[in-house]
Amino acid sequence: DSGVTQTPKHLITATGQRVTLRCSPRSGDLSVYWYQQSLDQGLQFLIQYYNGEERAKGNILERFSAQQFPDLHSELNLSSLELGDSALYFCASSALQGYNEQFFGPGTRLTVL
């Protein structure tokens, strides 16, 4: 158990819908990272937050957004969903802003029908 929790574990929805994925980092970790894992793209970095502020952006679509709240949990919002958004979405946390070990949550499997 990494100490990072993600909800829900599975999510099935339809095209055009909007969903919210939730992540609670390890106790004391200030950095949260979001990743998308799909068969064709592999593991892709989406976005990083540190202590409530956006720190780095990767291959995140404009239809996707995220935020980190004062209690340090984070949410990833996916809107206008397309079939190609079906993937595993991972959250990871680390203690610092700069790089050190990231601890990954178990992921949310999103299926868009």
Place this chain on the structure above:
Amino acid sequence: AQSVTQPDIHITVSEGASLELRCNYSYGATPYLFWYVQSPGQGLQLLLKYFSGDTLVQGIKGFEAEFKRSQSSFNLRKPSVHWSDAAEYFCAVVPLSGGSYIPTFGRGTSLIVHP
């Protein structure tokens, strides 16, 4: 362009046999290097990391990796594989410049262990 390559999509070994998973990177300077393991239905777990110093690093679960600057490689090894090692293995690199410290992951190598 900066990249991480894991040339083997699948590797099959017999239990008790030795293992080597390959990872090559293309970066301007030596980056931070990592190996992660992902068991089915689980998130990624860090096996080991290389920042600097001794080029042979020891990790958890009996794994080790050797950094070879001349070959831009960071191969993962284990002398005797157990059935529980069957999983997906990812090499990752983090560039030292730029300040973003965002890892780039290889596409992964799926390890199959035969009894």
